[in-house]
Amino acid sequence: MSDHDVVIVGGGPVGLAVAIGLGLRSRRCLVVERRETPSPIPRGQNLTQRTMEHFHFWGIEQALRAARTIPPDYGIGGMTAYGTLLGEHRYDWMKRELVRPFYFTDNERLPQYATEAVLRARAAELPGVETLYGWTATDLREQADGVAVDIRSQSGEVRTVRAAFAVGADGSRSLVREKAGIGETRSDHDRLMALLVFRSPELHGLLRRFPGKSFFCVLHPELKGYWRFLGRVDLGSTFFFHAPIPMGTTRETLDSAGLLSAAIGADVAFELQHVGFWDLRIAMADAYHAGRIFIAGDAAHSHPPYGGYGINTGFEDAVNLAWKLDAALAGWAGPGLLASYGAERRPVFASTARDFIEAAITSDRDFLAAYDPVRDPAAFAAAWAARASGAVGEVHAFEPHYEGSPIVFGPPGAECSAKGAHRHEARAGHHLSPHRLPDGRSVPQSLEPRFTLLSFGADPALVAGFRAEAHGLGAPLAVVEGPREGSPYGASAVLVRPDQFVAWAGEAGDPAAILRRAAGW
Numbered sequence: 001m002s003d004h005d006v007v008i009v010g011g012g013p014v015g016l017a018v019a020i021g022l023g024l025r026s027r028r029c030l031v032v033e034r035r036e037t038p039s040p041i042p043r044g045q046n047l048t049q050r051t052m053e054h055f056h057f058w059g060i061e062q063a064l065r066a067a068r069t070i071p072p073d074y075g076i077g078g079m080t081a082y083g084t085l086l087g088e089h090r091y092d093w094m095k096r097e098l099v100r101p102f103y104f105t106d107n108e109r110l111p112q113y114a115t116e117a118v119l120r121a122r123a124a125e126l127p128g129v130e131t132l133y134g135w136t137a138t139d140l141r142e143q144a145d146g147v148a149v150d151i152r153s154q155s156g157e158v159r160t161v162r163a164a165f166a167v168g169a170d171g172s173r174s175l176v177r178e179k180a181g182i183g184e185t186r187s188d189h190d191r192l193m194a195l196l197v198f199r200s201p202e203l204h205g206l207l208r209r210f211p212g213k214s215f216f217c218v219l220h221p222e223l224k225g226y227w228r229f230l231g232r233v234d235l236g237s238t239f240f241f242h243a244p245i246p247m248g249t250t251r252e253t254l255d256s257a258g259l260l261s262a263a264i265g266a267d268v269a270f271e272l273q274h275v276g277f278w279d280l281r282i283a284m285a286d287a288y289h290a291g292r293i294f295i296a297g298d299a300a301h302s303h304p305p306y307g308g309y310g311i312n313t314g315f316e317d318a319v320n321l322a323w324k325l326d327a328a329l330a331g332w333a334g335p336g337l338l339a340s341y342g343a344e345r346r347p348v349f350a351s352t353a354r355d356f357i358e359a360a361i362t363s364d365r366d367f368l369a370a371y372d373p374v375r376d377p378a379a380f381a382a383a384w385a386a387r388a389s390g391a392v393g394e395v396h397a398f399e400p401h402y403e404g405s406p407i408v409f410g411p412p413g414a415e416c417s418a419k420g421a422h423r424h425e426a427r428a429g430h431h432l433s434p435h436r437l438p439d440g441r442s443v444p445q446s447l448e449p450r451f452t453l454l455s456f457g458a459d460p461a462l463v464a465g466f467r468a469e470a471h472g473l474g475a476p477l478a479v480v481e482g483p484r485e486g487s488p489y490g491a492s493a494v495l496v497r498p499d500q501f502v503a504w505a506g507e508a509g510d511p512a513a514i515l516r517r518a519a520g521w
């Protein structure tokens with residue numbers, strides 16, 4: 001007999017998100033987190049519109065927005081500059097607002113410790129979620145009917161906890177990944193990076209000339225496509241800064257002032273609060289689960305913070321995994337449902353790394369090698385202007401989808417990928433667009449955490465077939481009736497998964513075959 005349904009090792013953003021997803025479904029889970037309080041390093045700050053949809057479903061969208069450290073009337077946009085921040089060439093960074101019509105809520109930006117505080121507070125409200133802060137997992141092993149995890153408190157108390165499943169959300173040096181025997185594939189860029197967190201009211205004064213901008217990326221030919229990257233942690237004084245530094249640099253030899261003035265293009269007075277180092281690399285686990293042990297977030301994949309994908313990818317892992325673990329615990333998951341977690345999420349990360357992060361480094365490197373404002377000002381100006389569109393192509397193309405998933409009715413030969421295209425019609429394997437219901441709410445916003453059949457005048461026999469099959473399987477299904485005429489989704493029947501992705505859309509079909517496949521049978 002297990003003490004818990006799921007034990008989650010790591011109570012960072014992703015572990016807490018898994019716990020909340022399970023707790024909202026009345027599952028009993030235990031979070032083991034070695035830190036008493038969240039790390040004070042700002043880290044993952046950019047939260048996409050999709051991530052904010054998750055916060056809506058977790059019941060903490062307003063709490064998260066209230067925790068913002070930059071006032072709501074000040075923008076959270078970014079800027080790319082050439083040479084130095086105060087130099088003469090600059091343009092707006094990725095304009096994520098371009099895809100806002102495809103999600104039902106706005107993006108957000110706040111330091112990761114503030115996000116984690118909101119998640120911790122929500123987890124504390126859910127009766128099924130138990131948290132052990134200040135405890136470290138030291139070993140785990142799969143047993144016949146579950147997983148046993150050895151944990152140790154800061155005072156040296158030792159326990160073994162048991163659960164039907166374990167989730168490792170324990171970051172890039174994951175103990176769970178290692179103990180589960182899951183390897184990882186790395187692509188090293190042989191770059192050592194410095195991370196500075198500092199206070200500088202003087203820099204804030206200099207940045208007044210860029211109203212509404214909260215983060216700044218500096219391209220320099222010497223850096224071959226790697227960025228000097230500066231961002232606000234609050235409005236007025238605190239900043240973080242990442243920059244490539246020579247291999248072998250140590251805390252003693254790091255020239256923080258020189259690095260900062262090279263990026264800014266001016267000397268500013270600053271007070272250092274934190275100095276860290278990290279290796280610029282992309283790492284992906286070779287599998288996302290082994291038996292009853294799953295990994296999510298940075299434990300499964302890590303990459304440099306270019307493009308702000310990291311924490312958002314981790315949250316989508318958590319959402320994908322939580323409904324599938326719940327289904328397995330409830331007994332309606334088919335044998336393929338849990339394996340579909342990795343089948344869907346792994347290729348999405350591989351594509352994020354390849355098609356967005358590494359592609360951006362290569363594109364910046366090629367641009368810097370080809371154009372020089374001193375050597376050929378006209379050619380540089382033309383090429384710079386061409387890049388100044390706010391990365392329209394990249395923003396539109398970042399549309400993680402599961403077209404190739406074994407539990408989705410996607411087109412033949414399709415693959416799961418981060419690269420897609422935003423559309424308002426319902427397509428199998430894609431996120432559901434927020435068309436409005438007659439009462440004004442968007443359709444996805446009104447969904448419960450279960451399968452939903454959207455019917456826009458669909459054949460009553462088809463709807464009845466879905467109801468009967470769901471009842472037979474024991475899978476929770478809601479039916480939402482929209483207006484009978486003119487489905488905004490391009491199909492009169494749309495089966496939506498508990499994570500707001502479309503499993504199937506059409507006019508006619510075999511409800512048993514559709515629902516069984518969506519449940520992993």
Ligand SMILES: Cc1cc2nc3c(=O)[nH]c(=O)nc-3n(C[C@H](O)[C@H](O)[C@H](O)COP(=O)(O)OP(=O)(O)OC[C@H]3O[C@@H](n4cnc5c(N)ncnc54)[C@H](O)[C@@H]3O)c2cc1C
Binds near residue numbers: 299308314
């Ligand atoms: C310097 C830096 C800057 C970044 N900037 C950005 C950014 O701008 N945008 C972005 O999207 N992402 C950024 N990231 C990435 C982002 O922070 C991560 O993607 C995110 O933290 C992943 O969340 P996680 O919960 O998977 O892992 P983590 O945040 O690493 O959390 C793992 C948790 O597990 C705990 N833990 C580990 N081992 C054990 C154990 N054995 N027992 C118990 N607990 C354990 C840790 O204490 C930690 O709280 C940055 C990362 C770094 C390091």
